[in-house]
Amino acid sequence: MINSLLLFRTVLSTVVMAAVLFSPPSALAQETENSCLQCHESQPGRLGEPVTLWRTSIHADNGIACHSCHGGDPALMSMEAMDPDRGFLGVPVETDIPDFCGRCHVGVREDYLKSAHGRALGKGGPQCVTCHGNHRVMKASPALINPQDCSRCHEYGRAGEIKGAVEETDRLIGVLEGDLAALHRAGIATREMEGELFSLRNSFHRLFHSVEVERVRAETARVRDDLEKIRHKVEQIQQTLFVRKVGGGIVVGLLVVAGLLAAFIRRTYHEEEA
Amino acid sequence: MGVKTKIVDFLDVRLGIRDILEQNLTKYLLPRNINVWYTLGAVLLTLFAIQFATGILLLIYYIPNTADAFASVQEIMNEVPFGWLIRTVHAVGANIIVLALLLHMLSVLFMASYKRPRELTWVAGFLILLLSLGMCLTGYLLPWSQLSFWATTVATESSSEIPLVGDAVVRFLRGGAMVGQPTLGRFFALHVMGFPLVFGPLVLFHLFCVRRAGVSRPPFGEDYRPSEPLPVFRHEEHPEGIPFFPNYMAKDAAVIAFFLALLFAIVFFAPGLFFPPAAFDPADPFVTPAGIKPEWYFLWAYQTLKVFPSEFLGLAVQGGMVTFLLFLPFIDRFRERRPAKRPVFVTCYVLGILLFVGLSIWGHYS
Amino acid sequence: MEESPISPSRRRFFLSILLAGIGAMLAAVALWPLWRYLSPPAGSGKEEKMAMARNLVPVGGAHFFQFNGHPAVLLQNSPGSFLAFSAVCTHLGCIIQWQPEKGEFLCPCHAGRFSSTGAVLAGPPPKPLESIPVTLSGDQVLVG
Numbered sequence: 174m175i176n177s178l179l180l181f182r183t184v185l186s187t188v189v190m191a192a193v194l195f196s197p198p199s200a201l202a203q204e205t206e207n208s209c210l211q212c213h214e215s216q217p218g219r220l221g222e223p224v225t226l227w228r229t230s231i232h233a234d235n236g237i238a239c240h241s242c243h244g245g246d247p248a249l250m251s252m253e254a255m256d257p258d259r260g261f262l263g264v265p266v267e268t269d270i271p272d273f274c275g276r277c278h279v280g281v282r283e284d285y286l287k288s289a290h291g292r293a294l295g296k297g298g299p300q301c302v303t304c305h306g307n308h309r310v311m312k313a314s315p316a317l318i319n320p321q322d323c324s325r326c327h328e329y330g331r332a333g334e335i336k337g338a339v340e341e342t343d344r345l346i347g348v349l350e351g352d353l354a355a356l357h358r359a360g361i362a363t364r365e366m367e368g369e370l371f372s373l374r375n376s377f378h379r380l381f382h383s384v385e386v387e388r389v390r391a392e393t394a395r396v397r398d399d400l401e402k403i404r405h406k407v408e409q410i411q412q413t414l415f416v417r418k419v420g421g422g423i424v425v426g427l428l429v430v431a432g433l434l435a436a437f438i439r440r441t442y443h444e445e446e447a
Numbered sequence: 448m449g450v451k452t453k454i455v456d457f458l459d460v461r462l463g464i465r466d467i468l469e470q471n472l473t474k475y476l477l478p479r480n481i482n483v484w485y486t487l488g489a490v491l492l493t494l495f496a497i498q499f500a501t502g503i504l505l506l507i508y509y510i511p512n513t514a515d516a517f518a519s520v521q522e523i524m525n526e527v528p529f530g531w532l533i534r535t536v537h538a539v540g541a542n543i544i545v546l547a548l549l550l551h552m553l554s555v556l557f558m559a560s561y562k563r564p565r566e567l568t569w570v571a572g573f574l575i576l577l578l579s580l581g582m583c584l585t586g587y588l589l590p591w592s593q594l595s596f597w598a599t600t601v602a603t604e605s606s607s608e609i610p611l612v613g614d615a616v617v618r619f620l621r622g623g624a625m626v627g628q629p630t631l632g633r634f635f636a637l638h639v640m641g642f643p644l645v646f647g648p649l650v651l652f653h654l655f656c657v658r659r660a661g662v663s664r665p666p667f668g669e670d671y672r673p674s675e676p677l678p679v680f681r682h683e684e685h686p687e688g689i690p691f692f693p694n695y696m697a698k699d700a701a702v703i704a705f706f707l708a709l710l711f712a713i714v715f716f717a718p719g720l721f722f723p724p725a726a727f728d729p730a731d732p733f734v735t736p737a738g739i740k741p742e743w744y745f746l747w748a749y750q751t752l753k754v755f756p757s758e759f760l761g762l763a764v765q766g767g768m769v770t771f772l773l774f775l776p777f778i779d780r781f782r783e784r785r786p787a788k789r790p791v792f793v794t795c796y797v798l799g800i801l802l803f804v805g806l807s808i809w810g811h812y813s
Numbered sequence: 814m815e816e817s818p819i820s821p822s823r824r825r826f827f828l829s830i831l832l833a834g835i836g837a838m839l840a841a842v843a844l845w846p847l848w849r850y851l852s853p854p855a856g857s858g859k860e861e862k863m864a865m866a867r868n869l870v871p872v873g874g875a876h877f878f879q880f881n882g883h884p885a886v887l888l889q890n891s892p893g894s895f896l897a898f899s900a901v902c903t904h905l906g907c908i909i910q911w912q913p914e915k916g917e918f919l920c921p922c923h924a925g926r927f928s929s930t931g932a933v934l935a936g937p938p939p940k941p942l943e944s945i946p947v948t949l950s951g952d953q954v955l956v957g
Contacts, residue, residue, distance in 0.1 A: 357727055358719065360535075362525040417531075421715025425708050427839055432704030434832040439697040441821035441828070446479070446689050504850060529846035 207247030208254050209239035226308035242273065270300040280375065285382040299326070313378050315340045331386055338390050339381065345400055346374050352407050361410055366403055373399050471658075476688035477695050478664040484554035485662070485695075486702040487547055493703050494544045494710075495650075501537040502639070509589065511635040513628045516591035517729040535714045541583050542721050543710050545744045548576050556796060559784035560663040563676055566776035568656040571649050573773050578646045583742065585638035588631060594723060596730035597739040599634075600626050601749075608758035625732065661685075666784035673782040740810065747803050750810030862957040867949070870895070875911040880956060884908050885945060886918075887954060890929050895949065897956045898931045898942035909942070918942070 244260035265273040275282025323332040510519040523530035561569035607613040622629025661683030755761035870889040884900040902920040909918040918927040925936030
């Protein structure tokens with residue numbers, strides 16, 4: 174008896190000791206940081222700033238990192254990562270900036286180069302970074318068009334008109350995005366509509382860059398029509414969801430009444446049992 | 448003669464069913480002071496029947512491979528008429544079942560109905576609980592959403608802390624190094640056939656034990672005294688009792704109706720309760736969403752593993768507790784069933800509930 | 814509690830009638846969605862048009878695609894002349910295959926043969942292939 178108790182305790186202590194020796198909980202680290210971030214993050218001054226700025230950007234939110242724009246090889250830990258042979262582009266000169274961003278933002282580049290701003294490139298005119306920044310690029314909104322920034326070079330007048338034309342539509346786009354997100358959250362298949370809306374928003378935003386008031390106004394009307402179609406679909410779905418709730422209310426109500434009736438029936442039996 | 452009587456006569460002459468019906472319905476007497484907690488068994492049978500039915504319906508449209516699973520569930524939710532209803536009832540129903548299982552277990556513990564001669568009923572019931580949790584875990588993966596994928600990754604990862612065989616166990620559970628098609632395959636097979644095939648007979652055995660031993664008398668009231676252990680089998684009679692049908696069945700019906708009302712209230716008015724946003728994004732093995740947590744009924748285990756400095760110790764403690772509960776009727780051999788006279792047990796009971804609730808809340812916010 | 818004016822059994826009778834009524838309503842409410850869930854969709858053959866690039870189909874060749882939930886095939890028998898058919902064999906519903914070297918369709922189930930214009934050449938199919946209207950629109954082919 175005593176022997177088996179001692180044996181049991183010995184085994185238990187061994188097991189516990191072995192357990193304590195084991196490492197702490199395993200982490201599910203999914204991040205494999207690229208070499209650009211790993212090196213530059215710890216650097217002081219202007220070499221390290223871009224990382225902090227980039228982290229809050231919309232590019233970072235969507236998995237676009239240093240090499241996506243600057244080229245190079247983020248898998249190499251040595252200076253070779255920044256070798257031109259590995260596609261490294263370095264910092265673009267001012268006149269190359271539209272091409273730099275336009276590798277992905279194709280439509281915007283097209284409209285910009287045709288615009289008054291594009292024609293003034295290299296002669297004191299603005300390029301992408303002027304309004305959008307370079308590392309802390311945020312989701313584009315009409316707030317980028319404002320008196321302080323635009324009057325750096327000229328009068329605000331026409332800029333204000335463009336902003337007026339687009340603000341309401343941009344707001345509607347935002348509202349629809351929110352509604353679609355709520356529907357997505359409810360299990361509705363919103364991928365197609367979200368795609369349509371995204372495409373619409375992109376074509377809407379690229380046309381700002383032409384800085385032509387009349388063109389912006391005309392396109393805005395067209396975008397509004399397409400938005401209306403999506404809005405209509407969303408409203409139909411919301412109506413369906415409401416009808417479901419009404420049906421649900423009826424079902425729950427019937428069940429509660431059924432339960433109460435059964436309980437009252439039980440009580441009639443209970444009275445007889447007593 | 449009415450049609451019903453003719454049919455019953457036909458069967459009675461050939462199978463003697465009148466006798467069976469009487470013995471199990473109108474002449475089956477239950478203790479007079481039987482309380483509402485005894486309805487939970489019928490509630491669970493109903494809820495499991497609904498799970499079974501909705502599960503079969505979902506099988507018609509669900510596709511169990513990683514390329515099509517998510518899309519097939521989306522189709523059920525958006526294209527198939529009332530598919531959203533079947534799917535939501537199945538998902539919410541699983542959660543209500545776990546709630547009812549816990550309540551059922553708590554009442555059995557409190558009234559000490561697990562004690563001799565009902566140990567086998569308890570063991571079968573506890574195994575049913577474990578199988579149900581297994582069905583919840585395997586079913587969770589099937590929609591192949593971000594939530595499915597990563598919750599399963601976390602749940603299977605914890606086994607890696609088992610000494611010596613940990614990694615092999617994880618590989619075996621997943622069918623590979625990571626959660627993937629082999630995992631979906633085996634989880635699907637377990638969820639649809641493997642577990643139910645064991646679950647069915649266990650439930651039948653559990654019901655048989657309940658009926659054969661006789662319903663336990665609630666240990667309350669002036670005249671209750673603990674009974675002597677019996678040397679031979681004796682079905683517990685309640686000669687002064689109330690007939691199961693129709694008297695107690697009315698109570699069963701009422702509680703079932705209220706539980707169904709709760710189920711459908713959640714289905715129609717708060718479906719998001721059990722569907723976080725990650726449940727609607729298709730699984731992406733390269734992107735872990737923030738804040739992946741297990742379902743509420745596993746949060747206690749999740750938090751325990753986080754609290755213990757060594758995961759192995761956390762696993763061992765949980766394993767120990769589960770084993771203890773499984774064999775409880777063989778550990779607690781005292782005959783006393785009245786809660787007022789079981790202070791140690793009631794203290795542990797209350798502490799256990801507080802621990803479960805506390806760890807779950809902590810797990811939710813951590 | 815003393816005897817109430819209405820006896821328990823009478824109350825029980827009326828309550829049971831009510832409960833049976835509610836039960837029937839709940840059963841109907843449950844059976845309707847079940848019926849709709851199980852019923853096959855009422856022909857998704859809405860007037861849906863599909864557009865495809867004409868260079869998907871080589872001259873003398875065939876291109877298979879999905880149309881309104883069913884397999885279909887687009888042919889260009891001579892330059893600029895397009896035909897579209899349902900790719901479901903009219904015999905028992907197998908999907909036909911294109912035989913480029915012979916310029917005709919063959920059904921793998923019972924060797925039914927269709928010409929490049931959908932007509933039955935040989936075998937058990939009772940009717941020619943179901944034709945789908947085609948219109949040309951620039952470098953696009955509109956089917957449906």
